[in-house]
Amino acid sequence: GGGESERAAGWGLTAEGLEVVRAANALGVLLDLSHTSDATAKAVLEASRAPVAWTHSNARALAEHPRNVPDELLDRIKENGGIVMATFVPSFLEDGVRRATDHGVPMARVADHVEYLAERVGARHVGLGSDFDGIAFAPDGLGDAAAMPALVAELLRRESLTEDDVAGIVGGNFLRVLEGVEAAADGAGAAAA
Template sequence: MSLLAVLLLAQAAPAPATEVPARITRLLEHSPVVDGHNDLAWEIRERHDARVEAVDLSANTAALPYPMQTDIPRLKRGGLGGQFWSVWIPATVTGPRAVEMTLEEIDIVRRFVAANPSAFAMARTAADVRRVQREGRIASLIGIEGGHQIDGRLSVLRQMKALGVGYMTLTHGKSLDWADSSTDAPRANGLTQFGRDVVAEMNRIGMIVDVSHVSDATMAAVLDVSKAPVIASHSGARAVADVPRNIPDDLLRRIGAAGGVVMANVYPAFVSAEWRAWDQQRTAFAKSQGLATDAYGPKSPAPLLAWDAAHPMPRVTSANVADHIDHIARVAGKGAVGIGGDYDGIGGTAPEDMTGVDGYPRLFAELARRGWSDAELAALAQGNVLRVMERVEAVAASQKSMPPVDATEPD
């Protein structure tokens, strides 16, 4: 073998495991993660009665009576430089109360950002994200997680944008009259005319369309009509874990071809079909005993601890998450994949070596061992989603002379 061939082979080979941590540290210092989805705001609301300033995010929130997966020290250890904070509300809350509750959630985000000015700064654009990162802070963006949160009014959508909302997930767990959820019976069979108006207005005002949670038919319809690339803010590959919330290969290809990004989720129920089946059995047992279904680990009630001992939980690790990222990259291209962990929206569950937001370096180390280059990892961390943001901004700029759409959802 020639010397040139030896050198090329050495360049192509994955880095030895002992060399990866320092490499990943350097990489994430230069190109920190911009994560597509985190539910810290809802956790503060539910677990701490929305007493934002009473929650010390500069300390370890895993040590709280109700442990959380996010705090500033772990965000920094995890290499985060940008975070879309979800302002999720239950899909069962509709009408004017859904709008009110969304405003309350936005207020929670703005308050915890303001309470920690050395760590966080609000951001709206890709340029804002880069500026805040240069300041050594975490760019804080906002995403709405369900079209029910605008109460069928594009005027409300526009006001959410004015308040700094960067994306809207079209549905959550329940179908709407104008768009269908992946986990509910269809009502729109894709998108109705009002649903198409929602997408068009999001394009016009520069709000990213998020297709996590939507049905396959709705996702296809969005891709048919959107003039800007879309994201799936926290999803996986259905070919790796066959669950409805994950995305099939044909739609992965379409998202990639349109310049969009699928941001990989770490929730074991979406990462591993085996774990999901185990959890469904555990949930059924908990319900049969009249127990809460969201308790995991040593603080679970005694009957669940006994059930867990008899039914060991399937292992889920960063390698399983990496399998999804690898698959999305193979099908849609390495420019079509990002990170959207869903931390603090997944209860007490997470991959065993990614239990909080500090786990991302382990995921990047796993991908490095599989041969991902620094440039590819930097694109995964933030380059791909920032490119989408810039393109969405450009599409909006090209339509700035167009008037607002006055449509409301038909009664």
């Protein structure tokens, strides 16, 4: 498959790529679409019988970035049973942000993406994927994991999200996806036996 670069934008999956998807499903390996092109993500969603994840991506409708997920693919994650995990990467949160010196991105912008994703695909298909280990700067007020309670409080202030929704978003939904991946593998083993 292809990555998120323009050069790879039209690539889906090769025959070998389809075999990798099947093998990952059989072995209980979670497929992460965060660095894939839209065409590759679409092909994986069509081929996978297990839930998949975007472990650190946001909604492209709110921030135009090739690593963010367009609505067309968001709609498919619900059918797949997978998850989109909102990331804290500033350039994925807001258009025009490229460097720490551009301007600060408020923590509330993470909650905006979470809320949009939950409204689009249902809260049970949303999680958090901070990418703290991969970013040079974080949204204002969200510099490290110690600030997570502030983000949880922000999510709880959103009228569209219930306490149960937020509990799922901060971890329960990801566990559900992992269980689904494991169940798909168990099903493959039973079918092969």
